[in-house]
Amino acid sequence: MVTLREVAQAAGVSPSTASAALRGMDIVKPQTRKKVTQAAERLHYRANLPARALRSGRSGIFTLIVPDLENAFYARLANSLATELDNRDLRLIIQVSQFNKDKELSQVSELTSSMCDGLFICSTHNSGREIGRVSHGLPVLLFDDMSTQENTCFDSIETPSREGIGAAIRHLYDCGRRRIGIVGGFPPSNRTPPTLGVTLRENRYKQALATLDQLGLDSGQALVPSDWTTREGRLTAHHLVEDGLGFDALCCMNDSLALGILRGLAECGIQVPGQVAVTGFDGIAPGGYITPTLTTVAVDFTSMAVMAVSMMEDQLGGRGRQSRPMPRRIIVGYRLLKRESTVGRSAAGPDII
Amino acid sequence: MVTLREVAQAAGVSPSTASAALRGMDIVKPQTRKKVTQAAERLHYRANLPARALRSGRSGIFTLIVPDLENAFYARLANSLATELDNRDLRLIIQVSQFNKDKELSQVSELTSSMCDGLFICSTHNSGREIGRVSHGLPVLLFDDMSTQENTCFDSIETPSREGIGAAIRHLYDCGRRRIGIVGGFPPSNRTPPTLGVTLRENRYKQALATLDQLGLDSGQALVPSDWTTREGRLTAHHLVEDGLGFDALCCMNDSLALGILRGLAECGIQVPGQVAVTGFDGIAPGGYITPTLTTVAVDFTSMAVMAVSMMEDQLGGRGRQSRPMPRRIIVGYRLLKRESTVGRSAAGPDII
DNA sequence: CTGAAAGCGCTTACAG
DNA sequence: CTGAAAGCGCTTACAG
Known part of the structure; x- marks a missing residue:
């Protein structure tokens, strides 16, 4: 292993100078720096990071x-x-x-x-x-x-929980949807302990309700409890369908959940977006290649x-x-990606990750 | 910051002994070790990792x-x-x-x-x-x-390229498929420079051809060149369909590619597994919740x-x-996960990540 | 089994 | 602008 001392020796300077030169400190004379960097290169010098971290208090x-x-x-x-x-x-x-x-x-x-x-x-x-x-x-x-x-x-x-959820719901409204369910709102389902803390879930949910109110839509029956996971999303879709699916749109609080909702709806034979439109939040890759592709708030x-x-x-x-x-x-x-799960195949252009 | 020296002092031993005690060396008398560990806990001691790494040559x-x-x-x-x-x-x-x-x-x-x-x-x-x-x-x-x-x-x-690909193809054969395409085989397509080197692609492809031969199927027309990405898979599906889709099964060399194939086929209105069965390789999560779910070799x-x-x-x-x-x-x-893309909805049980 | 000494390879004041 | 000295906090031989 080549040490700084050896580099310094080869360059004919002290270790302190070599150190300063290699770190690009501007107190070093350009000519000196050059001698040092060339010596370092010639010897294939690599700084010993633990040593540097010990002395300087920074590990990088x-x-x-x-x-x-x-x-x-x-x-x-x-x-x-x-x-x-x-x-x-x-x-x-x-x-x-x-x-x-x-x-x-x-x-x-x-x-x-x-x-x-x-x-x-x-x-x-x-x-x-x-x-x-x-x-x-x-x-x-x-x-x-x-x-x-x-x-x-x-x-x-x-x-962008507030802006993004607002945009998603207004988009659903623009698509003519009036009975919009908020999936994964707060409070959670009681099926499993939620994987996420309260604040984020509450944030997005509050904004969703506020937007529904602004649009003059019913927010009282909008809550669909669900944990924010694909597994839970699928189960939630089944429960929704069993209960008669009183929604023409489902605004999901994140993509993982939305992907599970899409899967569950497919298992139940529900057409998306024909019978229900679906939106997600995050913009993860699978939403771009599943069928139907997922309309989402892409962070x-x-x-x-x-x-x-x-x-x-x-x-x-x-x-x-x-x-x-x-x-x-x-x-x-964020960008609102309008894809097949809200606008259908014809309107959504080709769009893949 | 609490140092080892302070812990040693508090425990009434030397730094060397404290060091050995905390690292659980069995030369230390149990009673001594106890004194040291208690002192360390009381003082909320955390070893300085760069110092340890510098001296011992191991960073963890x-x-x-x-x-x-x-x-x-x-x-x-x-x-x-x-x-x-x-x-x-x-x-x-x-x-x-x-x-x-x-x-x-x-x-x-x-x-x-x-x-x-x-x-x-x-x-x-x-x-x-x-x-x-x-x-x-x-x-x-x-x-x-x-x-x-x-x-x-x-x-x-x-x-498990050899065993896995063999199992996937035999499964397709068992499902009655006889015109099996090997998607993502070697050599690659000339559309884009391949994201992966030769060896792995060649390995899986060779095994695929060998299995086709064993089963008495045509391997001469089996190759479908494609890079192993979702994006390329989708384009490949379009090309296949444009060329008349002379296959009743597509054995994809990995899941990312297979997911793109499924998407492309869906865009072309091809039924899976009705018209073509599809298999993947890897066992990544999306294969478990897309529709149809993806039969794959799960590593x-x-x-x-x-x-x-x-x-x-x-x-x-x-x-x-x-x-x-x-x-x-x-x-x-590996496990061969038999899912909807080969056996259809009825036979594949509920199965999600 | 324990302790005193040395030193891992750097960077940091500080003196010139 | 450069160098000699000190020392970051550990662990490692080694002596006892």
Whole structure:
């Protein structure tokens, strides 16, 4: 293994200078830097990261905690985040919390700040406050913070729940639908314990009801309880059909759920969008190739990742300066993808992932 | 931050002893160990990982390189691997190579052995040999090694291409199909550069042809070139239909491709399995909830991850002992999931992820 | 079984 | 702008 000392020797400078040169500090004379970088290249020098991390307190490694990588939403987010960090020469450790509240907390509390410079987390059951209790001052960025919005204590990036759900429902209205069910609203079904905490579910649901009200539609009978999973969505569809399916549209609170609804409706022989139109939320890949393709609120994952990394770097830069700046909440953009599950085959153009 | 020195002081022992006690070395007297662990707990001690890694040469962090986490196959594998490592208190950095040969190599060569104890890689374009040239002695485990099988130079874990494809085709035969197309066989289509290297595609294709021959079916006209992606699968289906669809079954070389085939056939109004039966390979989640559900060779991802970690630990343990043990190749198990795309609604029971 | 000493490879003040 | 010295927090021989 080649060490910095050897590079310095080969370049005829001290280790301190070599170190500064390789890190691109601008106090180093251009000519000196060149000597050093050439020596480093010639010797195939690679910095020893643990040594650097020990001395500097920065490892260049971040952690993302997600409940399940097999879930396309989290996989897409992880993909974008890993790629964005990679662009900046940073690395991402991914941990899977399996929708388990205690596991989330223990994973957070076992992150030593020395190995990991910051935490990105999609918490399913813990508020920012609860996470803050075990994060020991580590920089944290939340995706869809489960706190009530008034007292969030970390920076967060949120999916456009309000705008997106509103757009989906107005689209259903424009398609002529008047009996719109809100699938996966709050409170949850009592079939299984919900995989997600209250806040996000409540947020989207409230907005859905408000939009129905604005449009002069009945919101009193709109709630269709369901957990936000494909498995539950399928069961929910069966229950709906058994109960007579009093809806001509189903606005699902996320895509996983919507995919299960579509499957369940197909099993029951219900035509989509003929008898019922269906919308989702997230914009995960399968919605683009199942039949019928799924109309959905597609979240801008790329800018989600870009903003996340940039907010994290702000936290790192400003650490210890003042007391603590106000936590920021940023809402990402979206596009309403109008596909077959609302407008049918003829109107929806070819559209695939 | 609490250091080992403080724990040692609180427990009334030396740092060396405290270190040994906390790492569970059995040379430490039980009574001493107890004093130390209690002190560590009381002070909320967390070992500084970079310091440990610097001294010991082990970080407890591994890296997985996959081409795309949004692809359900790689997401599923990453999920299993991260979870299995987590069980052993190890961590996983995930890097995304975007199906790019050069990016794969540069990511490998930039792994400093000091920060990462070993590499798991799903290489799409590089053989084990090519990876070996830039891995600088780092332990490596390949998933579906792209080398020709004779001269692999790392341990590898392989999907059950031969057995699985054989089972899928025999199943199609049992369903009465006699004109079976092999979709995604080698050589590739010339529409786009293939996302995957030759070896895996060739492996599965050869086995498909061999099975057709065994069954006395025509293998000469069986090849349907297509890249192994959903997008390409859809286009391939359109081409097939335009050309008159001379098949009553399509055996797809992986699920992503099969999902695209199903979508394309649906767009063309072709009944599955009525006019054509379709099979996939991998067992990713969407195949369980699309309509029709996809008959597929479901790989045992969990044991894939368990074996991967255990083989990696063998490499770590045996490093530097003898010259180099023979690289091992292990083939994981599978189950043939018989679903609607071959047996239709009536025969396939309810089956969802 | 335990402790004192050395040192892993860097970066960080600080002196010049 | 550069270099000599110190030290980040551990673990590893080694002596007892």
